[in-house]
Amino acid sequence: MPKGNHAQQHNQSTDVLNATTELSLEDVKQELYNRHHPSLTFLDIEAHAKTIWKIRTLKQKHNVVMLGHNYMEPLVFGLSERDEQGDSLGLSMYAAKAEAPYLIFNGVPFMAETAKILSPDKTVLVADKTAGCSLADNFGAEDVKELKALYPGAPVMIYVNSYADAKAESDICCTSANAAHIAKSMPGDTLIFVPDIFFAQNLEEELKGEKTVVYPGKNNTARGAVCEVHERFTLADLLAVRESFEIPKGHPHRQLYAHWECRPNVLQEADFYGSTSQIMKDIAERVADNGLERAFVASECELTSNLAQEFPNVQFWTACSVRCSHMAKVSLSKIANILEAIDRNEELGEYEVTLPAEVIDKARSPIERMLEASV
Ligand code: SF4
CATH class of the missing domain: 3.40.50.10800 (NadA-like)
Structure with a gap:
């Protein structure tokens, strides 16, 4: 196994190592070789091991929970412990129970919003607040209101891949794992499902004969969205x-x-x-x-x-050209920047996901209804 040149390590890294003695750069490299073989080459590991070591050391020092979405590249995904890895809702539920002052959500901001809604007292941080999502970015609270006006009385089920303001106007949330189950549990013959048009069409097929699924663009001109990936x-x-x-x-x-x-x-x-x-x-x-x-x-x-x-x-x-450009904005260097800011006790506004208290209150209900309906 190629070895790193310890003599060239930056002084700051040495300080970090001294702060907690349990983790050495060589330990981290060895773990990476064990964990990532054969999906990563030694070039990847040697190029990034020092940053990963810094992140792991500061994470441990400041008792940071680091949530890793399944769509993160392996080196970022591997920063999270096994129980800190998963999909957006599973991670948010984990976050709500975690006893840690800081949560770093390695995903896009709509995911971190859900964590914030379920853990309003915690500091929820993301590597890049400009990272979007073709589903969440193209659908908002006004779009929900438009559909509600078109189909009065029909409940609105919203996919978790949406921002908090749109959730706040909806009756219940769902994930891709529980959408069919939750749709069947909703009262009435008609259900509005937003914002994913393909997902809605797939759900419509699944629920044929049981429930009418209404969605953006189906006999209406309301705006919807699809996942660009x-x-x-x-x-x-x-x-x-x-x-x-x-x-x-x-x-x-x-x-x-x-x-x-x-x-x-x-x-x-x-x-x-x-x-x-x-x-x-x-x-x-x-x-x-x-x-x-x-x-x-x-x-x-x-x-x-x-x-x-x-x-x-x-x-x-795999088709590696099919990569989410938004998720790909989360990089090792940006995650290291957050942890260094925490370590220096700096202002975290560049990374912190915040929501108005009234939005948190309103958006929590559809999420909690989903959790109750999922049991
Ligand atoms: S993969 Fe699709 S749904 Fe997920 S963040 Fe990217 S664009 Fe959004």
């Missing part, structure tokens, strides 16, 4: 993957997975569709039964990088 996959892409990667439909040990946010014809082509957590669960169960040799996941490419690390005996194919 999952939108990229077409039916032709999936058919090409099947052929070139030899994953024939219905093969017992080769699976093509798609996320709920994909186009309806992509979802129908997949061998299995679901939320990120449902896809991961299916993979884990198949691996436990020695039943998965090859897989393609139509989702953000770093999810596959993290899956390849977790399930090294499965051959994963």
Whole structure:
């Protein structure tokens, strides 16, 4: 294993090492080699080990909870402990229970908002407050009000991939893991689902005969949105993957997975569709039964990088041009900047996610209703 040149380490890094003696740069490198092989080369590890060591050391020193979304690149994802990793809602629920003064949410700001709503007394920080989301950015509170006026009396179910102001105008939240279950639990024959148009169309198909799903653009001119990452996959892409990667439909040990946010014809082509957590669960169960040799996941490419690390005996194919540009704004150097600011006791406004108290109050109800309905 290549070794770092300790003589060239910056003085500040030495100070950090002295602050807590448990973690050395070599320990961190060794852990990275053990953890990330074979998905990262030694070039990646040698280039970033010092920053990771600094982050890990300051995280420990200041008792910071570091939440890592599944779509983070492996080196960022690996900064979080196993129980600090997951999807946006799972992480926010974890954050609510965590006993720590600072939460760094390695994801985009709408995710951190949910953590803030569930933990209003904690300091919630993100690496880049300008990171957006094509779903959340293109749908707001006024759009919810417009749909409510068009379909009076119909409850509004909003996907968690939205900002707090839109949640505050909605009746209940959902995730991709619980949307169908929660939709069925809602009163009445008609449900408004926002803001994801493809997800709504997929849900409409799932609930056919049980409930009428109304969404932006369906017999109305209301504004909706799609995930710019999952939108990229077409039916032709999936058919090409099947052929070139030899994953024939219905093969017992080769699976093509798609996320709920994909186009309806992509979802129908997949061998299995679901939320990120449902896809991961299916993979884990198949691996436990020695039943998965090859897989393609139509989702953000770093999810596959993290899956390849977790399930090294499965051959994963990925489309690494399908990367969320917003999530990719979260980098090791920006995370290190937050921790250095904490260490120097500096103003954290550049990183802190804040919300008006009335928005927190109003947005908490639909989230709590979802949590009650999910049990
Ligand atoms: S992958 Fe990116 S664009 Fe798509 S929902 Fe997540 S944050 Fe938004």
